[in-house]
Amino acid sequence: MTSPEPANANASDAAAAKEPTQLRVLSGIQPTGRFHWGNYFGAIRQYIDLQHAGDAYYFIADLHALTTVREPEVLRSFVREAALDLVALGLDPKRATLFVQSDVPEVTELTWLLLTVTPMGLLERCHAYKEKKAKGLPADAGLFTYPVLMAADILAYDANTVPVGDDQVQHVEVCRDLAGTFNHLYGEVFTLPKARVIETAARVPGTDGQKMSKSYDNTIQVFEEPGKLKKKVMRITTDSRPMEAPKDPETDHLFELYRLMASAEETAAMAETYRRGGFGYGEIKKALHAAAEQFFAEARTRREALAADPATIDGILEEGAARAREQATRVLDRARAACGLSRGRGDR
Ligand code: ADP
Ligand code: TRP
Numbered sequence: 001m002t003s004p005e006p007a008n009a010n011a012s013d014a015a016a017a018k019e020p021t022q023l024r025v026l027s028g029i030q031p032t033g034r035f036h037w038g039n040y041f042g043a044i045r046q047y048i049d050l051q052h053a054g055d056a057y058y059f060i061a062d063l064h065a066l067t068t069v070r071e072p073e074v075l076r077s078f079v080r081e082a083a084l085d086l087v088a089l090g091l092d093p094k095r096a097t098l099f100v101q102s103d104v105p106e107v108t109e110l111t112w113l114l115l116t117v118t119p120m121g122l123l124e125r126c127h128a129y130k131e132k133k134a135k136g137l138p139a140d141a142g143l144f145t146y147p148v149l150m151a152a153d154i155l156a157y158d159a160n161t162v163p164v165g166d167d168q169v170q171h172v173e174v175c176r177d178l179a180g181t182f183n184h185l186y187g188e189v190f191t192l193p194k195a196r197v198i199e200t201a202a203r204v205p206g207t208d209g210q211k212m213s214k215s216y217d218n219t220i221q222v223f224e225e226p227g228k229l230k231k232k233v234m235r236i237t238t239d240s241r242p243m244e245a246p247k248d249p250e251t252d253h254l255f256e257l258y259r260l261m262a263s264a265e266e267t268a269a270m271a272e273t274y275r276r277g278g279f280g281y282g283e284i285k286k287a288l289h290a291a292a293e294q295f296f297a298e299a300r301t302r303r304e305a306l307a308a309d310p311a312t313i314d315g316i317l318e319e320g321a322a323r324a325r326e327q328a329t330r331v332l333d334r335a336r337a338a339c340g341l342s343r344g345r346g347d348r
Contacts, residue, residue, distance in 0.1 A: 023054025024191075026159035028061035028101060028150070031078035032068055035085050036219035038204040038212035041260050046163050046198045048090045056096035057157045057324060058086070063101050063108070063149060067142045083313050085222060088303030099320035101153065106328035110152040111145075113335050117181045118148050127170060151175035156328040158191040169195045186338035190331070204260070205253035207236045222296060223303060233289040238281040246277035254281065258288045261295040 027047055035044065047058055060082045062075060069075045079100055091098055101107065123129065126147050132139045147170075154162055154175050162172050172195035179190035203211045206218025213219065220232050236254060241247065249255040249271045259267045270287065273279050306313055336342065 023050075023161050024057075024157065024159045025050045025054055025161045025163065026057040026059075026154055026157050026193075027163050028059045028064070028153055029082065029086075030061045030065045030068075031075065031082040032065050033078065033214045033219075034081055034221045034223070036212055036214070036221050037257070037260070038206070038219065040089065040222050041204050042165060043163075043198060044086065044089055044091075047086075047096075048092075050161075050163055051092060051096040054161070057099075057159065057327075058091060058096055059099050059101045059104075059153070059320075059324070060086075061101045061153070064146060067140065067146060080313070083317055084303055084306050087313065087316065088299045088306055089222070090299070093316040093320060097320045097323045098316060099324045100317055103317070103321035104156070104324050104328050106325060106332045107149070107152045107156050110156050110328070110332050110335060111149045113339060114148050114151055114155075114178050114182065115145060117185065118145075118178060122174060122177065123147060126174065127167075147171045147174045148178065151178045154193050155179055155190045156331050157324065158327070158331060159193050160191055161196050162193050163196045163198055166197055169197060182335070182339075186335075189335050189338045205256055207232055209237055209253045220292075223300060226293075229292065230289055233292065234282075234285050236285060236288075243280050244278050247274045249274035254284050254288060258284070258291060261288070261291040266291065 025047075027043075029039070029043060029047075047056070050056055051058075060079050062079050065075060065078070069078065083098065083100070086098060087093065123144055128146055129139055129144050132143060150168075150171050151174060154172070155178075162168075162175075164172060172193060176192050176194075179192050183189055183192075206212035206216055207220065208216065208218045210216060210218065220229065224232065236257075238254065239252075252274065255270065255274060258270055262270065266287075270284070273284075
C-alpha cells in the first residue's frame with residue numbers, strides 16, 4: 001500500500017484504457033466533520049486516483065451540509081479543513097478542479113430548472129428523506145430535494161462519471177432520470193452521467209468493529225492529533241479469545257485496518273503472526289499505530305505547510321471556482337435557452 005500522494009501513472013493508464021470516451025469525473029463530499037479513515041479509504045483515495053484518468057471536478061458540498069450543520073462558524077471551519085485535507089492527501093489542483101459548491105451559484109439556478117421536471121414520487125422514494133421520515137424525524141424541503149441539487153451538481157459540469165459509495169448510486173440514477181426527462185422535453189441539453197461505484201476491499205471498520213462513521217462515534221481522523229491517535233488506536237475493541245490461540249486474520253478488524261496502511265510484506269508477516277497465535281493485541285495495536293503514523297506522515301507534513309499559508313488554499317479554491325463557474329455557465333445557458341428563458345448572462 002502506498003502513502004497518499006498523486007497516484008502512479010500505471011493505475012491511471014489502466015483506468016483510462018477501459019473507458020471508450022474521454023472521462024469527465026465529478027464528485028462531491030460533504031463537510032460535515034473532519035475526514036476519517038473510512039472517508040479516505042472509501043472515497044478520497046479513489047478521487048485522487050481518478051484525477052489522472054480524465055478531467056476531474058471535485059467539490060466540497062457545503063450546500064448539502066447546510067441540511068445538517070447549523071452553526072455557521074462550524075460549517076466555515078469544516079469547509080476549510082476539508083480543502084486543506086484534500087490537497088494534503090494528494091488532490092492536485094493543477095490536475096483536478098477543486099472548489100466549494102456554493103461558490104458556483106449557477107448550480108442553484110439549475111436546481112430550479114430541474115425541480116420543475118421532478119416528480120414528487122421520485123423524491124419520496126429517495127433514501128435520505130425516506131429514512132428520516134421512517135424514524136418519525138421532521139424533514140425539511142432541503143433534505144427532500146437534496147437529490148435534485150445533487151443532479152444539478154453533476155449536470156452543470158457535463159460529468160459522465162461519478163465516483164460514489166453505494167449509498168449514493170440511487171441519487172445518480174435520479175440525476176439520469178431528470179436529465180433524460182429534460183432532454184426529452186427540450187432537446188439534448190444534458191450529458192447523462194453514470195455512477196462508478198467505489199469498490200473498497202472492505203468497509204473500513206471503526207474503533208468498535210462496526211462500519212466507521214461519524215454517526216457511530218467510532219472514527220479515527222486522518223489528521224488526528226498525535227496523542228489522540230495513539231489513544232484511539234489503543235482503545236480499539238478486541239475480542240476476548242485467549243491470546244495463545246491462533247486466529248484467522250481475515251475476520252479481525254484490527255488486521256483489516258492494519259492491511260490498509262502497512263506494506264505487502266508487513267501485512268503478510270502480520271497475517272502469519274495471527275495464524276501462529278501467542279501474540280497480544282497490545283502489540284498489534286502498536287504496529288497499527290506505527291503503520292498509520294507512517295502512512296499519513298508525508299500528507300501531515302504537507303498539511304502543516306498548507307495550513308500555515310492560508311493564501312495558497314484561498315487561491316486554489318478561487319481558481320477552482322472560476323473554472324467551475326465557466327463550465328457551469330455554459331451548461332446553464334444551454335438549459336435556459338432550451339426551456340424558453342432569456343439566453344444567459346449576457347442577455348440578462
Ligand atoms: P459518515 O458515515 O462518517 O457520515 P459520509 O457519509 O460523509 O461518512 O461519507 C463520505 C464518503 O466516505 C462516502 O462516499 C462514503 O461511502 C465513504 N465512507 C464513509 N465511511 C466509510 C467506511 N467506514 N468505509 C468505506 N467508505 C466510507
Ligand atoms: N450527496 C453526496 C454525499 O452525501 C455528496 C454530493 C453532493 C455528491 N453532490 C454530489 C456526490 C454530486 C457526487 C456527485 O456523499
